[in-house]
Amino acid sequence: MSGLRYALWGVLPYAVLVLFAAGTVWRFRHDRFGVTTRSSQLHESRLLSVGGPLFHYGLLFVIAGHVIGLVVPERVTEDLRVPESLYRANALLVGGVAGAATVAGLAVLVARRLRVRAVRRASDRTDRALYPILATVLLAGLAATLLAPAGDYDYRLGVSVWFRSVFLLHPNVGAISGAPLLYQAHALLGLALFALWPFSRLVHAFAAPVAYPFRAYVVYRSRNVRRRPFA
Numbered sequence: 001m002s003g004l005r006y007a008l009w010g011v012l013p014y015a016v017l018v019l020f021a022a023g024t025v026w027r028f029r030h031d032r033f034g035v036t037t038r039s040s041q042l043h044e045s046r047l048l049s050v051g052g053p054l055f056h057y058g059l060l061f062v063i064a065g066h067v068i069g070l071v072v073p074e075r076v077t078e079d080l081r082v083p084e085s086l087y088r089a090n091a092l093l094v095g096g097v098a099g100a101a102t103v104a105g106l107a108v109l110v111a112r113r114l115r116v117r118a119v120r121r122a123s124d125r126t127d128r129a130l131y132p133i134l135a136t137v138l139l140a141g142l143a144a145t146l147l148a149p150a151g152d153y154d155y156r157l158g159v160s161v162w163f164r165s166v167f168l169l170h171p172n173v174g175a176i177s178g179a180p181l182l183y184q185a186h187a188l189l190g191l192a193l194f195a196l197w198p199f200s201r202l203v204h205a206f207a208a209p210v211a212y213p214f215r216a217y218v219v220y221r222s223r224n225v226r227r228r229p230f231a
């Protein structure tokens, strides 16, 4: 096995995981109040209200698809008697629609960032690195999904095996280095995105107000209300 393949698929994922974890801790400790989207809604809200939901709701389905496709071994769906043809049709339909929605949402957000002067001026160096990587990750993933029916590659027997092996601390380099280049490029760009994550606006994912619907009510009382005498 060549040194390059081992470096890319056996060493790089761990370097990225360490950078991701350490970078996130560093960001929370040194830039506690910078862990935000750096929202530009005050500059422009119409395009944001279209691109934002399209991108984020699409991404939720993309993430769900990755959990199923990468984490659940193929033999589990076989044991559950899910026909391979049904699995693939579902991946193509749901993955295709979710991926296309995410790409369309990102296109609106990028166009807004480039064309609306105030939003462009509110962008920084990390945005200039982030958006091209994000766009190419999405496009490569979507292309892999849409082109899948034209080939006979089963990513669940290759890319997914490598993905799980990384977390089992025994990276199966051969499982991914034999994958079509499009899949390898997609996974590498994904790793680049995770490396940049803590240092970019993506860190706001950790500040999502998930506890909001479950928190206790905040009770507001007017200062001017005269106290009623006790009965």
Ligand code: HEM
Residues within 6 Å of the ligand: 061, 062, 063, 065, 066, 069, 070, 091, 094, 095, 096, 098, 099, 100, 102, 137, 138, 139, 140, 141, 142, 143, 144, 145, 146, 148, 155, 159, 160, 163, 183, 186, 187, 188, 190, 191, 193
């Ligand atoms: C190392 C990390 C990643 C791996 C191993 C991976 C792997 C895959 C695989 C195997 C597919 C399916 C292709 C098919 O259906 O044939 C896919 C599709 C896709 N990926 Fe990834 N991916 C990774 C990270 C990401 C990230 C970070 C994003 C976006 C931010 C992303 C976005 C997509 C999209 C949009 C698709 C199209 C299908 C869908 O909507 O799920 N991927 N990816």
